[in-house]
Amino acid sequence: MRSYGQxxxxxxxxxxxxxxxxxxxxxxxxxxxxxxxxxxxxxxxxIATNLLAQRLRELERAGVIRSEEALPPATGILYRLTExxxxxxxxxxxxxxxxxxxxxxxxxxxVFQTHWLLLPLRSDLQDTAPERGPVEIQLxxxxxxxxxxxxxxxxxxxxxxxxxxxxxxxxxxxxxxxxLFGRITLAEARRRGLRIDxxxxxxxxxxxxxxxxx
Amino acid sequence: MRSYGQxxxxxxxxxxxxxxxxxxxxxxxxxxxxxxxxxxxxxxxxIATNLLAQRLRELERAGVIRSEEALPPATGILYRLTExxxxxxxxxxxxxxxxxxxxxxxxxxxVFQTHWLLLPLRSDLQDTAPERGPVEIQLxxxxxxxxxxxxxxxxxxxxxxxxxxxxxxxxxxxxxxxxLFGRITLAEARRRGLRIDxxxxxxxxxxxxxxxxx
DNA sequence: CGGCATCCTCTTTGATACTG
DNA sequence: CAGTATCAAAGAGGATGCCG
Numbered sequence: 001m002r003s004y005g006q007x008x009x010x011x012x013x014x015x016x017x018x019x020x021x022x023x024x025x026x027x028x029x030x031x032x033x034x035x036x037x038x039x040x041x042x043x044x045x046x047i048a049t050n051l052l053a054q055r056l057r058e059l060e061r062a063g064v065i066r067s068e069e070a071l072p073p074a075t076g077i078l079y080r081l082t083e084x085x086x087x088x089x090x091x092x093x094x095x096x097x098x099x100x101x102x103x104x105x106x107x108x109x110x111v112f113q114t115h116w117l118l119l120p121l122r123s124d125l126q127d128t129a130p131e132r133g134p135v136e137i138q139l140x141x142x143x144x145x146x147x148x149x150x151x152x153x154x155x156x157x158x159x160x161x162x163x164x165x166x167x168x169x170x171x172x173x174x175x176x177x178x179x180l181f182g183r184i185t186l187a188e189a190r191r192r193g194l195r196i197d198x199x200x201x202x203x204x205x206x207x208x209x210x211x212x213x214x
Numbered sequence: 215m216r217s218y219g220q221x222x223x224x225x226x227x228x229x230x231x232x233x234x235x236x237x238x239x240x241x242x243x244x245x246x247x248x249x250x251x252x253x254x255x256x257x258x259x260x261i262a263t264n265l266l267a268q269r270l271r272e273l274e275r276a277g278v279i280r281s282e283e284a285l286p287p288a289t290g291i292l293y294r295l296t297e298x299x300x301x302x303x304x305x306x307x308x309x310x311x312x313x314x315x316x317x318x319x320x321x322x323x324x325v326f327q328t329h330w331l332l333l334p335l336r337s338d339l340q341d342t343a344p345e346r347g348p349v350e351i352q353l354x355x356x357x358x359x360x361x362x363x364x365x366x367x368x369x370x371x372x373x374x375x376x377x378x379x380x381x382x383x384x385x386x387x388x389x390x391x392x393x394l395f396g397r398i399t400l401a402e403a404r405r406r407g408l409r410i411d412x413x414x415x416x417x418x419x420x421x422x423x424x425x426x427x428x
Numbered sequence: 429c430g431g432c433a434t435c436c437t438c439t440t441t442g443a444t445a446c447t448g
Numbered sequence: 449c450a451g452t453a454t455c456a457a458a459g460a461g462g463a464t465g466c467c468g
Binding site for chain 1: 222226227230231232237260308309310311312314315320321323326334388
Binding site: 038041075077 | 430432433441442
């Protein structure tokens with residue numbers, strides 16, 4: 001990116017992470033961990049392949065990511081965040097939080113990938129009833145399944161299947177996303193095809209940490 | 215900005231604030247309060263005037279800013295952040311914090327404006343010796359003078375002159391910025407022309423809240 | 429197949445000039 | 449003061465080709 005020419009931390013930071021696609025690329029590495037070129041391209045639908053290559057070069061030069069050969073027996077190149085790159089997580093979180101109200105206006109051809117939910121699920125949900133013991137919720141949307149678990153008051157989320165979920169939500173990513181972030185009610189979600197197996201009351205244990213999400 | 219087409223809070227947010235210049239425009243409104251068109255252009259050296267007009271239109275449509283006639287006797291149009299716009303401050307802070315280490319590499323023709331210091335001074339400094347009573351420090355760099363004050367353990371900063379500063383720093387914005395954010399030592403700053411009137415020991419009362427600023 | 433580079437078109441930005 | 453108009457330059461999008 002062309003320099004802003006300002007002696008200002010925000011301006012200097014934006015010269016590194018302010019380009020189109022760059023923060024979404026960072027999001028992929030934050031949620032997925034080390035990725036290959038193809039993983040990144042799949043997580044960034046619509047990016048031109050030459051542009052992805054260029055962004056990777058720039059970020060490596062800036063010390064935000066590092067590329068390395070995958071350990072045998074795996075093959076190919078892995079891209080991973082450096083420590084400096086990991087330090088971008090508060091930025092991703094702040095931006096994602098601010099974006100939650102915008103999840104109302106999704107276009108019909110907007111795409112969804114379950115792992116995009118992981119960062120906000122981890123940081124924005126709290127368990128309001130830890131005394132009721134650990135709980136697992138299974139989310140089944142378009143692609144990979146997600147487990148949301150609350151243990152001792154801390155919420156975690158990861159890709160995978162729960163052995164014994166208290167609750168399974170099954171529906172479109174669009175509907176599940178909006179339900180989880182309080183954009184629609186449970187009744188509305190059902191009307192939009194959400195299927196629920198298990199105890200819906202478990203859902204009320206989880207609450208958004210953010211106060212005024214308008 | 216062209217849509218990313220992703221059902222993801224980060225992506226949706228970046229469609230509003232991810233354009234070039236946009237977050238710097240927000241920075242101006244956050245630090246300055248309501249601004250006229252010309253104030254904004256002055257605080258964004260290098261922006262094309264048509265681009266500024268376009269950004270203002272987009273941000274108003276997105277509900278981030280609002281434009282209004284200045285109250286008489288003043289005249290002209292004022293731009294101010296809406297509540298939704300004010301909610302961008304955590305993003306500006308996170309990005310600015312991440313950018314602090316980048317203040318090392320300033321180009322010779324980079325420009326400086328004192329008010330760019332205000333946001334980080336307010337949020338990143340702490341007073342380590344509140345029991346020593348209130349203190350004011352005066353910063354005199356290129357353009358407007360700044361007062362940094364610590365009262366009852368909270369640090370504030372604003373444009374203006376202190377009546378009775380315990381300490382006055384006089385030097386280039388580049389040098390003062392880097393000194394305040396721990397990029398250079400006091401000795402180094404002196405070598406770069408920093409002049410100090412008063413008790414330099416008062417400077418050690420202030421410490422960065424950020425731990426690992428590498 | 430994974431990991432790009434090239435080529436071409438289209439959009440966005442930059443620089444400057446001009447206006448009510 | 450608060451913008452619009454115009455045009456050149458840079459960047460993004462999309463298709464395709466190349467190489468281990």
